[in-house]
Amino acid sequence: VFLMIIFPMISMFIRIRPVSSFQANALRSSSHNLHLIKYRCFHPTSRLNLNRFLFDVSEIITEENSCAGLVDDGNDDSAVPIVILPTDDYRTVHAAKTLGLHNGDTLRAGIVNGGITDSAMVQWMADGKDGPSMGKPPGPLKISLCNLCDAEATFAEESKVSLMLALPRPLALSRILPMVAQMGVNELILTTAQKVPKDYFGSHLFRKPEELRRHLVEGLCQAGDVRLPKITVVRRLKPFLEDELDKMFPRHAVARVIAHPLRKDTTQSLPLRFRDVAFPDQNNKKVLVAVGPEGGWAEDYELDLFIKEHGFQQITLGARTLRSDVAVVSLLGLAQDACI
DSSP: OHHHHHHHHHHHHHOOOOOOHHHHHHHHHHHHHHHHHHHHTTSSSSOOOOSSEEEOGGGOEEEESOSTTTOTTSOTTSEEEEEEEOTTSHHHHIIIIISOOOTTOEEEEEETTSEEEEEEEEEEOSTTOOSOBTTBOOSOEEEEOTTOEEGGGTSOSOOSEEEEEEOOOHHHHHHHHHHHHHHOOSEEEEEOOTTSOGGGGGSHHHHSHHHHHHHHHHHHHHHTOOOOOEEEEESOHHHHHHHTHHHHSOTTTOEEEEEOOOOTTOOSOOOBOGGGOOOSOTTSOOEEEEEOOTTOSOTTHHHHHHHHHHOOEEEOSOSSOOOHHHHHHHHHHHHHHHTO
């Protein structure tokens, strides 16, 4: 009787209302989003897919006997390079959350422009914990680069494809750089053109050269390679073609091609397809691919400069004007196939 009297009085003040199914779903969705934000804070940009952990030379420390039982040369006392990653490093988070690695597990790793291994050993530097809990790193991560060997043992030879790219918008360039590294490019020339605004060269990617390197390393992690493309920045196109092109890409050794949309009203000979490109050395095929701005190279000045004065062969992917990232990936794929 007491509860029958008190409960209606309390409900008048508290105003208890049933939660609808829509409100319940909204609450669950908001809690899920908070959960994602909690883990995204480790790496503020896109999630990296690490098929190989890569380290800069400056991160390497040498330690004795850190790969006992894993070194193939029979000498467990040999010095082995190690890396110690902070708890909040994106590679540490990837090892814990995505790979779920415990002490003694191995992963693929390498040194940028250096050695490579498929049996780097993991050790969590946390007292009483040998692995992640609920996807969280228990502490700093120590990685011993056991069985480190030259990259040529995994990748037969350096890429035979080089890319000359008319500078796209900075945001587009940040998307293209990992793709270029993934596809495998020996030399990357970022150049100006008539349709390239000069202020593109003032972006943060050029004020901070380490940003260019970071995007390329991201692509290498995906591809599993360790060799960075060599980057050349060209602010004046014609002097570069006249003074530097023959030194970097001699005509007797490298095929030069320039990509441009097909024009139906052209009075000149039709552009080639990539399969029809003539290589100066059939036994060692190498190619330089020139890709213009999203509006294409300037007609007729830039096309004549490349084709008539510097021996470029004009190729096309069709009449459509493609975005830079689409054109680059398509052309690099065709170039890699043609050089086999």
